[in-house]
Amino acid sequence: MAKILIIDDDPDIVESMRIILESCRHKVKVAKNGAEGLKEAKAAKYDLIILDVMMETMSTGFEVARGLRESRENKTVPILMLTAIKESTGLDFNSEVGDKDWLPVNAYLEKPLKPNELLVKVEALLKGDAPKGK
Amino acid sequence: MREQQDGLAESLYWLIRLRWFAVGGVVLTTLFADKVLGLGLDYGKLYSLAAALCAYNFLFLLYLNRVRASDRPDLPVITNRLANSQIPLDLLSLAALLHFSGGPENPFAYYFFFHMIIASILLSRRASYLQAAFASVLFLLVSGLEYSGQWRHYCINGPGFCFLGEGSLPLLGSSAAFVSTLFIAVYMASSVSLKLRQKEATLRQANLQLKEKDKIKSNYVLRVSHDVKEHLAAIQACLDPVLHGLTGPLAPGQEDLLRRSYARTEKLLVFVKALLEITRLKLSKKIETGPFSLLKTAENAVRLVEERAGEKKIKLAWSVAPGVDIINGAQIYIEETIANFLANSIKYTPEGGSVELAITDEGEKVRIRVTDTGMGVPGDDLPHLFEEFFRARNARATERNGTGLGLSIAKEVAEKHKGSIWVESQEGKGASFYLILPKNAD
The missing domain is CATH 3.30.565.10 (Histidine kinase-like ATPase, C-terminal domain)
Structure with a gap:
């Protein structure tokens, strides 16, 4: 059982993830936007943060990720980023994941999410042996 | 604009190709006049002129190739200048050929008209009239100087060719007909080419507008399909946990219908993704390589x-x-x-x-x-x-x-x-x- 923070502005996607994660007895907290997410991550300690890359703007997710890393509490917490970036730009994130300045996250998942993929990735990150990228 | 200038360069290559034919024509005609007709002209001078024509055509070709390869920003100016200078040079060569082969008596004097047509195609209307004026001056100069005896007249030794010695009337008549035909030819040819150029400009404009409209359409498709995709992804995300039994067991009928719904959103998602991809590709000028x-x-x-x-x-x-x-x-x-x-x-x-x-x-x-x-x-x-x-x-x-x-x-x-x-x-x-x-x- 782990404490997981979801930062995503789509209530339907959040609800679906909450049900999936809670089915594995994880405790889930939800933040509806980037600012709220940053505040929440400082207020309490989480085992994992799931972060949507595209919220208010295209780059919100990136800013939040860097903001999280700047705070002392969240220097090392595993971050799982949700993107549709490969599809929308043709960019592959594999090589950039973990880049401290550009994309300081531990792994990413392409949307639309599949429950099994999400769970496998979450368990791996919680165990601390996250494979790089997808 | 760029295409238009490329068009002019293409026309210059065409002109250079025509000139090779002209060189061949001069040589063959001279050979024929000499060996078959025996017209008794100064053939050495005529061959030299053909050689000169050949030489400057070669130089033009080299120069044009070099300018085109260098991709200079002033390429349009250069091609335009080249077009404007090649035609007078051709007119001069033709006048010289004429002078050494009977002057106004040579029936090939009418070849000046080809130059007028070429000028009307390549140059502006004003420049074409200037070329016609230049051709007239050359023709009248050669005729006048030969008639007055200031230049030597190379007579064609054939029956019916020599009218220069028969008073001024035949010469005046042929000169008037010649000069007026030059100007009429320019008028007609440039009218046609002007209309063609206008039509081309209209078409180019229309094509540009179409491209712009297509871009607007693609942007619209991009937005719509992006929104549709997001909702589809959310629908799938909500169906997934239900289908996986995370919200409790499903009755067989419920599960079947949910599976069907899921399959249809999947198909729609595949379609929308493909639509997004093609639209994005079409909109992007380049892709990352x-x-x-x-x-x-x-x-x-x-x-x-x-x-x-x-x-x-x-x-x-x-x-x-x-x-x-x-x-x-x-x-x-x-x-x-x-x-x-x-x-x-x-x-x-x-x-x-x-x-x-x-x-x-x-x-x-x-x-x-x-x-x-x-x-x-x-x-x-x-x-x-x-x-x-x-x-x-x-x-x-x-x-x-x-x-x-x-x-x-x-x-x-x-x-x-x-x-x-x-x-x-x-x-x-x-x-x-x-x-x-x-x-x-x-």
Whole structure:
């Protein structure tokens, strides 16, 4: 059982993830936007943060990720980023994941999410042996 | 503007080609006059003039090639100047030829009109009239000086040619007819070319507007499909946990309907994704490229479709020629295109058939070919196969699912790499899809 923070502005996607994660007895907290997410991550300690890359703007997710890393509490917490970036730009994130300045996250998942993929990735990150990228 | 100037450069090449013919014509006519007719002219001078014509044509050709290759920003000015200077030079050469072969008595004096027509095509109307004036001055000068005896008159030794000694009237008559014909020729030819130029400008404008409209449409499609996709993704995300039993067990009827809903959103999602991809590709001027291993890419593409081929008991073979590996390009799109070819072939090949991927080295390029033993493409449908939303008649009949976008995406990928793509097929006899890519696409 782990404490997981979801930062995503789509209530339907959040609800679906909450049900999936809670089915594995994880405790889930939800933040509806980037600012709220940053505040929440400082207020309490989480085992994992799931972060949507595209919220208010295209780059919100990136800013939040860097903001999280700047705070002392969240220097090392595993971050799982949700993107549709490969599809929308043709960019592959594999090589950039973990880049401290550009994309300081531990792994990413392409949307639309599949429950099994999400769970496998979450368990791996919680165990601390996250494979790089997808 | 750029196209227009390229057009002028093309016309200059045309003029240079014409001049080679002129040189040949002069030499042959002189030979004929000398050996067959025996007109007793100063042939040495005529051959020298042909040689001079040949020499400056060669220089123009060299200069034009060099200017074009250097891609100078003032290319339009240079080609224009070149056009304006070549024609007077031709007129001078023709006047000199005329002078040494009978002056106004030479029936070939009418060749001046060809220059007027060329001028009207290449130059502005005003410049064409100036050329006509220059041609008139040259003609009158040669005639006048020869008539008055200030220049030597090279008489043509043939019956009926010499009218210069018979008083001023024949000369005045032929001069008046000559000069007026020059101007009338310019008037007529430039009227036609003016109209053509205007029409061309209108067409170019219309084409530009169409392109602009197409861009607006694509942006619109991009927005709409993006929004649709987001909602579809959310619908799937909500259906997923229910179908996986995370919200409690489902009655068989409930599960069946939910599965159907899920399958339909999946199809719609595939379609919207393809639509997004083709639209985005069309809107982007360039795609990100870099060095990558074509060998690995081919392997990845094969892995993606292997399972499906196995299910249909289709023999799937692939080969990459030795030496073909790292090339420059957009790896993701190339992998997708190869996988797309393969998936198509597997889809439309009956059980027990075979599908083969072969990548060969073509020097500066690589050739990617996928051949199958499937149903083939009907002849009528072949030219449309790479059009958006198009699906071949027999493909629609056997397989309901298909966006009609896969091959148009492939075509866009080929174009963005400055490569080429095509299909060879006969209905019922399988098909071969080809993609040629430069090894160093930028």
